Each structure stands twice: as structure tokens, then as C-alpha cells.
Amino acid sequence: MRSLLTRRSFMKKTSAGLTGAALAVTGTSSLYANAGNKSSKLALLGGSPVRRRSFNQPWPIFDDNEEKSLLKALRSRNWCCLRGNAVYDFQKEFARAMGVRHCVLTNGGTTALSASLHCLGVGPGDEVITTPNTFIATINVICNAHALPVFVDIDPDTGLIDADLIEAAITEDTKVILPVHLAGFPADIEKIMSVAGKHNIPVVEDACQSVFAEVNGRKVGTFGTTGCISFQEWKSLVCGEGGALLGNDDELMRRCAAFVNNGRDPKRARRGYPFPGSNHRMTEFQAAVLTEQFKRFKQQDETRQKNGKYLERELAKIPGIKPRKAYCEKTRFTYVTFELDYNKKHFNNVPASRFAEALRAEGIPVSGRARRYSNGCHKEGMLEEHLESHAFRVSFSRARLKKYRESLHMPIIDNTRPSGKEMLFMEGKIALLGPKKDIDDITEAFVKVAKNVDKLT
Ligand SMILES: Cc1ncc(COP(=O)(O)O)c(C=O)c1O
Structure with a gap:
């Protein structure tokens, strides 16, 4: 040009x-x-x-192809993925395209994140290191697991988590590091992986806004222990609501697939409901649109x-x-x-x-x-509601919560x-x-x- x-x-x-x-x-x-x-x-x-x-x-943009695909799903009368092919076929296609061994489709990016945290054992009393400059869903999943979102200030040059500050935020309760790649701009994921590796802490990448962004030829969302993508309508690859959970660890991903399907073993090696779970499945309609999109x-x-x-x-x-x-x-x-x-x-x-x-x-x-995100999630009212909740009060000492409240000031995001x-x-x-x-x-x-x-x- x-x-x-x-x-x-x-x-x-x-x-x-x-x-x-x-x-x-x-x-x-x-x-x-x-x-x-x-x-x-x-x-x-x-x-x-x-x-x-x-x-x-x-937006979104669509034509006859999406219409035909949706009609096909409708007429098949297999609307739930347990009886259809579209969800399971797209899981394979998307895993291949992203360059990972496994993809589990979910009904949203939020549920992909929450399944990741759950299957990595995040629960009451744990801490998850993350960024305050993100959409609130990133923080909701941590709080809903009754863990503390430990905020690390942002790099003023990018607004993304400052990877140089992560190590100082690690405590013996740190269970996961959860960086966010915002709007197609990758966080300093190689440095984050190296700090996490040194302390043997899993990384869950929130790549919900960043499908196909890459660092050194590798797609974001595929560096961490798991990576999460959103297909919600305002993203770049969309089906109304939907998400994907990506990973290479066979056993962990088996648990993730089970978690989103009420605990059923995707390998069918164990009968019944051997794993903890809930229903976060994507429908065949969503997958029909997603495949064309x-x-x-x-x-x-x-x-x-x-x-x-x-x-x-x-x-x-x-x-x-x-x-x-x-x-x-x-x-x-x-x-x-x-x-x-x-x-x-x-x-x-x-x-x-x-x-x-x-x-x-x-x-x-x-x-x-x-x-x-102008104010930062650490300023949102929901945080204090969680800190005052019964679940948090029994999971964290009074002294820990006091120290935590005092830590909710960061010079760059707060502009001090x-x-x-x-x-x-x-x-x-x-x-x-x-x-x-x-x-x-x-x-x-x-x-x-x-x-x-x-x-x-
Ligand atoms: C950074 C980030 N994380 C998580 C989510 C949650 O994704 P979903 O809306 O598909 O649940 C979003 C969606 O906007 C997001 O922007």
C-alpha cells in the first residue's frame, strides 16, 4: 500500500x-x-x-450460511450437544486451529474461566493474582470461587498487567496467576510464564477478547495451563454467547470437560458422575453459528x-x-x-x-x-460485598482482609x-x-x- x-x-x-x-x-x-x-x-x-x-x-455479520446451518441444527431435533455433532466437531476444529491438544466449548467465556479455576482447585482461602484493568467477569469468577483477587498494577505503556510486579505479589496462598490479553493486545505472557514456572504456579490466560493474537508465533490462550476465549456477540468471533477452554494437560482437560457437563467423564472410562460439575454446555445452535462464523x-x-x-x-x-x-x-x-x-x-x-x-x-x-476500563475492577462495589460475605469471613482471617483492603491502591491505575x-x-x-x-x-x-x-x- x-x-x-x-x-x-x-x-x-x-x-x-x-x-x-x-x-x-x-x-x-x-x-x-x-x-x-x-x-x-x-x-x-x-x-x-x-x-x-x-x-x-x-454487527454481527451473517448471511445464508449461518441461516442454513441454524436451520439444519433446528431440523435435526438434536439441540443439545449430547445428541448432536456441531459442538464436538467444532471443539476439534478449534483446538487444531489454536494449536492445542484440547478444546472444551462452554456457554460463555466466564464459565470457561470458572471451570478452569475450579479444576485447578481454587477455593476458599486461596489467592489469584490478576489485573484490575479488565472486564468484571475476570474478577467475578475468582470471587465466586471465594478466593481473593490479588491485584497487580498495570504497565502504563499498555494498560496490561505489569509482569515485573507479579513476583512480589506471590504468597504461599497464591493458587493461580490470571493475566488478561485485552482487545487483541497480548500481555507479557512469556515473562509471566517464566515467573509462574519458577514458583510452580498454574497460569489461566483470559484471552476472551483476543482470539488469534500471537506472541512469537504462538496464539495467546495456549501458553497457560488453560486459556479461555469468549464468543459473546461483541467479540471478534461470535455466536451470541459461548466460550472455549483450551489446554494441553490431558487429565486436567478431562476434568474441565466433565465440569461443564455435570461431572460426566468425557472418556467414559468411569460411569455415572465421577467428577464435580455443573451444566455449562454450549447448545448445537450456538455451535452451528460459530462454525460458519x-x-x-x-x-x-x-x-x-x-x-x-x-x-x-x-x-x-x-x-x-x-x-x-x-x-x-x-x-x-x-x-x-x-x-x-x-x-x-x-x-x-x-x-x-x-x-x-x-x-x-x-x-x-x-x-x-x-x-x-476507566476505574479498575478493584474499585467496584461487588468486591466489598464479597469481603463482607459469610464465605469470605470464614475463609480469611480478619487481619488478612484488613491487609487486603489496604492493598487496593495502585499508583498507576489509580493515577496517584x-x-x-x-x-x-x-x-x-x-x-x-x-x-x-x-x-x-x-x-x-x-x-x-x-x-x-x-x-x-
Ligand atoms: C476480558 C474478559 N474476560 C471474560 C469475559 C467473559 O466472557 P463471556 O461474556 O463470554 O462470559 C469477557 C467478556 O466480555 C471479557 O472481556
């Missing part, structure tokens, strides 16, 4: 460079000049927008790769905008959410939220703030040591599925807002 602007041309065309941060442009060619013409007035201030056509096409997903994922990388390259030419940090050179982001670092010092101290507001007025659906880092993000899942012209519109709008940022103060 031909580059729209180079970092050098950006700098050359900005008469003031970064002095004061207002980016005035004097050049007259290419996108830059076009943006310059249109940018005589920002849409937010009454000018005409870069783009009028919406990026928000309906997976075909579509592979192609969508490639398109997002191509567009995401191109957009990152273009936007990185704007001083003050940077792609997200990767923990190793060979990292594959999946851009479920397309995220960028935003350094307001380069933009007249205009906050990311204001910069994003101007982009939205230009027709580009971008949000801006300090991080994805402000990193000054902010981010811009966009639903890449949908916006990055279009043609190159869409991506060029996004770049053009960013350039236009960057050049006129002084008018936003």
Missing part, C-alpha cells in the same frame, strides 16, 4: 515543528495538502467533516491485520501518536479495538477525550481516555502517580473491515485534527 505521508514530510510540512505543539502546515501536496484544504475548519467547529458515511455497519472470522482477521498495520504505520508519522507497545518483536495484535498511545504534550495539552471528540465530528468513531499516558481507541473489529479508502479517511481525519489542535483548547 502506498504510504500517504512520511514522518519526515509531516515534520517538513509543519512550519512550527513541535514548538508549542500547534501543528501549522504550509506544504501543498498529497493527503496532507488535501487535509489542509478541508481542515481550514474542524467539523467540530462548524467545518465540513472528512467523512459522512458511517463506519458502524451492523469461524470461516468468516479467518478472512475478517486477515483484513484487520492488513488494515490495522497500515493504519498504525500511517498514524505513527504524526508526532505524539504511537502504536501500542508490544512485549516482543514478533507480536500479532488483532486490533479488535484499534488502540494508539496519545501524548498530549505534542498536542497543546489537549486531552485525548477532546482530540477524539474532534475526530468523531470528522466522522471517525474514536474515543479517548487514560485506559480502556500520573503517567501522563492517554490512549485513543476505535472499534477495529468493525472499522478495520472496509476498503483502503476507509483507512485513508481515518488517517486524513487524524492529520486534520492534529494540524488544527490549537483550535481545540
Whole structure:
């Protein structure tokens, strides 16, 4: 793809460079000049927008294939996976695609996580090390097992768990380390695995938002003792509600398969209900949709790769905008959410939220703030409810709970040591599925807002 602007041309065309941060442009060619013409007035201030056509096409995307597949399941009268093939066939297909020995499908990512914790023996009195910057489901499963979620602060560069702080959080009660790969951006999983290995602690990866993201050629969700994926409708591979539990340990995965199926032995070596369990099974309808969606997903994922990388390259030419940090050179982001670092010092101290507001007025659906989950799960009311519950009071000493409450302050996520880092993000899942012209519109709008940022103060 031909580059729209180079970092050098950006700098050359900005008469003031970064002095004061207002980016005035004097050049007259290419996108830059076009943006310059249109940018005589920002849409937010009454000018005409870069783009009028919406990026928000309906999601999820489906066609006759999903309809036929659903009808086939319906007409088969085998709606429960115990009598059908779709769930068990997809388990095999997904395990192969992810590169693991076993996949157990569930009715959600939450239940995949909770089955993992249960089968790893997490229970009252235990501690699970995790991140406060995640969707609440990650924390709910820990608390519902009557274990303490021990929060480790985030890396200000990524918003993901700071792997360097994990070792200090390990105690003799640590049962599991539960890192989260957010929105297609992998956590520092190799370092996490090495700390966990040193202390012989299992890792459950929450890869619910990050199907097909990779580190050194290996898919996230396949590094840990188990890995969990969500197929809930807002994710990138979807069937309404659904989840997958991945792993290579034959015996553990046998227990996981049993756990989601009321304790039945998947190997049928033991009769009756030999294992603890519940019913977290996926239905044949979900699997029928998922099977078709997976075909579509592979192609969508490639398109997002191509567009995401191109957009990152273009936007990185704007001083003050940077792609997200990767923990190793060979990292594959999946851009479920397309995220960028935003350094307001380069933009007249205009906050990311204001910069994003101007982009939205230009027709580009971008949000801006300090991080994805603003407050952090350690601030949620449900935590204190758990700590006060009978189950927690009998499982943990008063002194432990007091110490725990005192530990719920972390400088980076609480912003008591402000990193000054902010981010811009966009639903890449949908916006990055279009043609190159869409991506060029996004770049053009960013350039236009960057050049006129002084008018936003
Ligand atoms: C990080 C994370 N973990 C767990 C889950 C739970 O997945 P599900 O909604 O499929 O139960 C989600 C879903 O949003 C998630 O984003």
C-alpha cells in the first residue's frame, strides 16, 4: 500500500515543528495538502467533516450460511450437544486451529474461566493474582470461587498487567496467576510464564477478547495451563454467547470437560458422575453459528491485520501518536479495538477525550481516555460485598482482609502517580473491515485534527 505521508514530510510540512505543539502546515501536496484544504475548519467547529458515511455497519455479520446451518441444527431435533455433532466437531476444529491438544466449548467465556479455576482447585482461602484493568467477569469468577483477587498494577505503556510486579505479589496462598490479553493486545505472557514456572504456579490466560493474537508465533490462550476465549456477540468471533477452554494437560482437560457437563467423564472410562460439575454446555445452535462464523472470522482477521498495520504505520508519522507497545518483536495484535498511545504534550495539552471528540465530528468513531476500563475492577462495589460475605469471613482471617483492603491502591491505575499516558481507541473489529479508502479517511481525519489542535483548547 502506498504510504500517504512520511514522518519526515509531516515534520517538513509543519512550519512550527513541535514548538508549542500547534501543528501549522504550509506544504501543498498529497493527503496532507488535501487535509489542509478541508481542515481550514474542524467539523467540530462548524467545518465540513472528512467523512459522512458511517463506519458502524451492523454487527454481527451473517448471511445464508449461518441461516442454513441454524436451520439444519433446528431440523435435526438434536439441540443439545449430547445428541448432536456441531459442538464436538467444532471443539476439534478449534483446538487444531489454536494449536492445542484440547478444546472444551462452554456457554460463555466466564464459565470457561470458572471451570478452569475450579479444576485447578481454587477455593476458599486461596489467592489469584490478576489485573484490575479488565472486564468484571475476570474478577467475578475468582470471587465466586471465594478466593481473593490479588491485584497487580498495570504497565502504563499498555494498560496490561505489569509482569515485573507479579513476583512480589506471590504468597504461599497464591493458587493461580490470571493475566488478561485485552482487545487483541497480548500481555507479557512469556515473562509471566517464566515467573509462574519458577514458583510452580498454574497460569489461566483470559484471552476472551483476543482470539488469534500471537506472541512469537504462538496464539495467546495456549501458553497457560488453560486459556479461555469468549464468543459473546461483541467479540471478534461470535455466536451470541459461548466460550472455549483450551489446554494441553490431558487429565486436567478431562476434568474441565466433565465440569461443564455435570461431572460426566468425557472418556467414559468411569460411569455415572465421577467428577464435580455443573451444566455449562454450549447448545448445537450456538455451535452451528460459530462454525460458519469461524470461516468468516479467518478472512475478517486477515483484513484487520492488513488494515490495522497500515493504519498504525500511517498514524505513527504524526508526532505524539504511537502504536501500542508490544512485549516482543514478533507480536500479532488483532486490533479488535484499534488502540494508539496519545501524548498530549505534542498536542497543546489537549486531552485525548477532546482530540477524539474532534475526530468523531470528522466522522471517525474514536474515543479517548487514560485506559480502556476507566476505574479498575478493584474499585467496584461487588468486591466489598464479597469481603463482607459469610464465605469470605470464614475463609480469611480478619487481619488478612484488613491487609487486603489496604492493598487496593495502585499508583498507576489509580493515577496517584500520573503517567501522563492517554490512549485513543476505535472499534477495529468493525472499522478495520472496509476498503483502503476507509483507512485513508481515518488517517486524513487524524492529520486534520492534529494540524488544527490549537483550535481545540
Ligand atoms: C476480558 C474478559 N474476560 C471474560 C469475559 C467473559 O466472557 P463471556 O461474556 O463470554 O462470559 C469477557 C467478556 O466480555 C471479557 O472481556
